Amino acid sequence: MTEGDPRTGEPLLSVEALSTEYALEDRVVRAVTDVSFSIARGEVVGLVGESGSGKSATGLSILRLLPPEGRIVQGRVLLAGRDLAAIAEPEMRRVRGGRVAMIFQDPMTSLNPYLRVEEQLAEVGVLHLGLTRREAIARAVALLDRVGIPDARSRARGFPHELSGGMRQRAMIAMALLGNPELLIADEPTTALDVTIQAQILELLRELVKERGLSVILVTHDLGVVAEVADRVLVMYAGRIVETGSAREVLAAPHHPYTLALLRSVPRLDRRATRLESIQGMPPRLDQGPFSECTFAPRCRLVQGECHAKEPSLSPAHVGSTRLRRCIRSPDEVSG
């Protein structure tokens, strides 16, 4: 995929050396460490990792909506050249839901039970597009219709509990689209849904990307979802990016042992059912300062002496390659 906007030659969003910390009562947890990536217009980037790998924290850092104990300690978040980490809060509020929107996992609880669906959606239009209530509702209904809610007009008059889970996620997507965002951060958008509904929602996202040139950061732990829709993939482990590359290449031949282990822990239809592999051990604790070894070394099957010497940097797998990984073993040793 091309890296930049054809007009300006500049990516829509570029995250540079982002680090985020959570100051808990007795310790400081570094949830995101030195994360850099960029996303072009119309590109879908999958952000993959297990629970606690820092993928949601990355999404929330971009929108500066970390819980009170969280803080961006370093780095820049450039949206079309402007650093979101540095602008004032009122300006940030215009970005949220305006240029950048976010949806997340549980569609059952993401809508206010006391507000009619249309009112809730219309708020975004009133807030960001300066529409009147009536115009905003009309737009909300049109979008509900677009995201595939049958009989959108009367559904919009109803309350959230009258919609099914899949419908609610569609309504959330419509709500996110209402402010005409350029970037959509979707945090586990299909995790709480049935597989068939999951496929429909992913299909919808794919259509919207094509239709509107929307860029999507798809946060997920599900490699199947990534394979389905993502152009590029970022694999996160212990708050770091450990591997990036085009989704097809990474999934076909991972260059980091963690990615490989993740792939092997997914059941597949085209392989005889042997025991599903799990990754032994636990992710490292993130509250004990800088690491003096590879963060994955304690769980890695390819670990060797050098891995304990220092943390490897994120570097090209081959000279000149756009595929980066944080491992000292050669790509062939990993995927072979």
Added chain:
Amino acid sequence: MTASTGPWADAYRRLARNRLALGGGGVVAAVTVLCFLLPPLLGLDPATTNPSLAHLPPGSGHLLGTDGLGRDYISRVLVGGQTSLLIGFAATIASVAVGVLYGAVSGYYGGRIDEVMMRFVDFHYGVPYMFLVILIMLLFSETARGNPLPVFLALGLVEWLTMARVVRGQVLTLREREFVLAARLLGAGDLHVIFRHILPNVAGIVTVYGTLTVPAVIILESFLSFLGLGVKLSWGQLVAEAVGVVNPIRSYWWLLLWPSVLLAITLLSLNFFGDGLRDAVDPKARR
């Protein structure tokens, strides 16, 4: 198209099925209408004294009798009811307004702000309210004493505390709900989130608690009146006067009976209505 049923419509339907609650609400409404409409309609006069007509029993031209100064007792009971109800509702509305805002801010912002705001509430809880009330009474001049304003202030000062605590507790859990995060993710500011997303979710419990505050305020006011700290003419005041003149030889029973009965009926009905409302708003809480 099927009629869509929101949480409010559901609650209303449950309330409409609850006969006791509806009856309670009806009685309160009836008492209120009687107290406010009858005196002007019938030209009743609670103030004119007539020593020759003192202590007349019910009937005899004065439906509920007369008091020791020959004042028409039905006028006094009804006009006294106006005061009691007015104070009950006004102090409740004031305590709801203050308590809800205070609790919402405290719970929403949390942390240090919450800490300071709630310690302030605790402090007020710690001061015996009678002490507070007497202090407030002393702050007002001799002429203002017996007016509703100081009593209203004193009661409001006591009642908002619990409301603030109730609301704060609710908001603490609500602000962690995903729809609040969703609203903020789409660019809503603090005020918008509080008024549009959080307060509608506490409206149910606030209504319930408010309804149950009204009788609490009325009885507090009666108690103050009984101690001679209250308003000039209210149910509590009438009961206090009646207790003063009742004696075993000449009982003047009607002086005590009418205000007591009205007070009791109103309080009971308000409580039935409030209980019904609670069941309607939060059906799971019913044991």
